[in-house]
Amino acid sequence: MNDFILELKDVVKTFGGVTALNGVHFQLKRGEIHALMGENGAGKSTFIKVITGVHQPDSGIMLLEGEKITLRSTADSAKLGIAAIYQHVTAFPDLSVTENIFMGQEIKNKVGLYNWKLMTQRAKELIQPLSNEIDVSKPMGALSVARQQLVEIAKALSRDARILIMDEPTASLTRTECEQLYQIAERLRDEGVSIIFITHKFEDMYRLASRVTVFRDSRYIGSWDVDKISNQKLIAEMVGRELSQMYPTKTSKIGDVVLEVEDISKEGYFKNVSFQVKKGEILALTGLVGAGRTEVCQNIFGIMKPDSGTIKLEGKEVKIKTPIDALQYGIGLLPEDRQIQGLVNELPIYQNVSSAVISRFTKGLFLQEDEEIKNAIALCQKIQLKAKDISAPPSSLSGGNQQKVVFAKLLSCDLKVLILDEPTKGIDVGAKYSIYEIMNELASNGYAIIMVSSEMPEVLGMADRIVVMKSGRVTGQFESGKTTQEMILEASLKHKDGKGE
Structure with a gap:
């Protein structure tokens, strides 16, 4: 069996004269949480969209379970068990939690009508392991950002996602909410889900990931075991230069x-x-x-x-x-x-x-x-x-x-x-x-x-x-x-x- 559930090799994506991905490599192991880091503009967003079928690469290959795949749409990626949860939740705020979870995959009865009873029951079953405090009948917009993200995770699980991409999921969360998300991510990992965790926060990486990959200027820079790379080395790889200090020297004189x-x-x-x-x-x-x-x-x-x-x-x-x-x-x-x-x-x-x-x-x-x-x-x-x-x-x-x-x-x-x-x-x-x-x-x-x-x-x-x-x-x-x-x-x-x- 191939060690990697997902591989990208020499992937290139351009928009007009702008190169968004330039020969990018990436390898995701089964059942691992893999951090992806890089400055804004490094190519992370385009990378997500290639993996989820929003964009098609100009060249390079993508392998799933060792087999070459071509994704023409997000529907293609969903069928293969690839799902993404974004920093800014792309939900329907006026629709209920149940309706958001089953959007595009509604359960119907024998005469073709929506089976709301069964969908509500299934939504509860999906949400309950993630949170006991979410009412699936409430509108999505009434939930906090943290709980909306949990609904998005439930939606991904409803589609049997085996690869989950989390894009800056802790950016707007409190420390308590971050810890809850960490525990859920670890449980999903232990159940065999492979997670790409995109973050700017070192605490996210150290808390969750076993490996980290860095992109810079649309290029793949390298991958390391988290316990074998220092903060200073990681920062240098991300920004392309040594930051001798994390914080610049202060020279101001304090007055009245x-x-x-x-x-x-x-x-x-x-x-x-x-x-x-x-x-x-x-x-x-x-x-x-x-x-x-x-x-x-x-x-x-x-x-x-x-x-x-x-x-x-x-x-x-x-x-x-x-x-x-x-x-x-x-x-x-x-x-x-x-x-x-x-x-x-x-x-x-x-x-x-x-x-x-x-x-x-x-x-x-x-x-x-x-x-x-x-x-x-x-x-x-x-x-x-x-x-x-x-x-x-x-x-x-x-x-x-x-x-x-x-x-x-x-x-x-x-x-x-x-x-x-x-x-x-x-x-x-x-x-x-x-x-x-x-x-x-x-x-x-x-x-x-x-x-x-x-x-x-x-x-x-x-x-x-x-x-x-x-x-x-x-x-x-x-x-x-x-x-x-x-x-x-x-x-x-x-x-x-x-x-x-």
């Missing part, structure tokens, strides 16, 4: 207090939160998901309004009722979800950059578009945006470059304080380093920066000071150079009385 938060509270979200951030300083706000960090930032920025407490800017109390007030005071927010809250994908890049200060480019009833474009080009050059055409929509860019567009929009405003909510979420390791360089340069230019982050290495690598929250309260404040991950985790798990859980 710019923003001070004193005992602000919001019923149901947080209570008596106090901290301050200084000129040239990066202050990390961290803790487990649900600790109230984002809500605190939204109150500072005027999206929400605190019930009590004060916010001071350069020593003077300010009343911030709306985001417009915040911007006028010099406070900007880079939101956690850049797609929904940070960008307007229907507009070109240059209009996204100027959207917060559009009045600056209007004269009477007329928009001075040339000035608007000139301003956007200057800001995009400043942050080293990689875009062929700033008239293109942000959706044409990689995740890291989309985040840079949001940075450029903030820099178009006259700001003193930058609130960055999970600034590197869903971004590959090379793009992360670029974002860190931008943050350090902004701090060097005198900005006071609040960085919300769930990644402890990032917190320790980037912050000057660290504020830890748990259940809406501040449970610890630390100087980064004197802090360990263990100290942050201990503070993240404290009860209200200060004792550990």
Whole structure:
């Protein structure tokens, strides 16, 4: 028997003059979880679409169980037991869980009518081993992202999938949800399902995979046993250069207090939160998901309004009722979800950059578009945006470059304080380093920066000071150079009385 259930050899795929896959190799063993890593634009998405029959390769071969196969459509791949679960679930939100699971493979009775009783029963049988908390009669859109992914897994299992591709499945999940997904993936592996796990997170790879393959610039770079490759080696293979440091050296001088938060509270979200951030300083706000960090930032920025407490800017109390007030005071927010809250994908890049200060480019009833474009080009050059055409929509860019567009929009405003909510979420390791360089340069230019982050290495690598929250309260404040991950985790798990859980 062949050792590999799936093999790709010398696969090439081009779109016009762009080579998306250039002689790619890949081997998946039976019953293994194999991590696939690489920067955005490395070819991972095209690779998935070739395996699932969305795209047909220009050359090269694909082998299943040692036999050459040709996939003309997703129906072909489904018949062979190949299924994919995507980061952004492609479900029908208004249809029930049962309807989503059996879409395209409905069970009918003898007279050709849908057998809803049998489909509902079968849906329950498929969902129950994955979760006891999903009602198969509820609409898909009522479920969390994590539970929607479980439904997609159930759908794949309903089609007897033996190869499961998981594309960034943990990108939007909490740590608890990640662990639940890990356990399900391991159980499927033990039952003989082979899994390709595409991720940017090293913790995903170490927790699940036995082997890892790296793509870079549409090419296959290599495959290694996970326990035989170091982080530094893996990063170097992904980005094509050695990163002597995961985090760039910080050179800014820390000055006076710019923003001070004193005992602000919001019923149901947080209570008596106090901290301050200084000129040239990066202050990390961290803790487990649900600790109230984002809500605190939204109150500072005027999206929400605190019930009590004060916010001071350069020593003077300010009343911030709306985001417009915040911007006028010099406070900007880079939101956690850049797609929904940070960008307007229907507009070109240059209009996204100027959207917060559009009045600056209007004269009477007329928009001075040339000035608007000139301003956007200057800001995009400043942050080293990689875009062929700033008239293109942000959706044409990689995740890291989309985040840079949001940075450029903030820099178009006259700001003193930058609130960055999970600034590197869903971004590959090379793009992360670029974002860190931008943050350090902004701090060097005198900005006071609040960085919300769930990644402890990032917190320790980037912050000057660290504020830890748990259940809406501040449970610890630390100087980064004197802090360990263990100290942050201990503070993240404290009860209200200060004792550990």
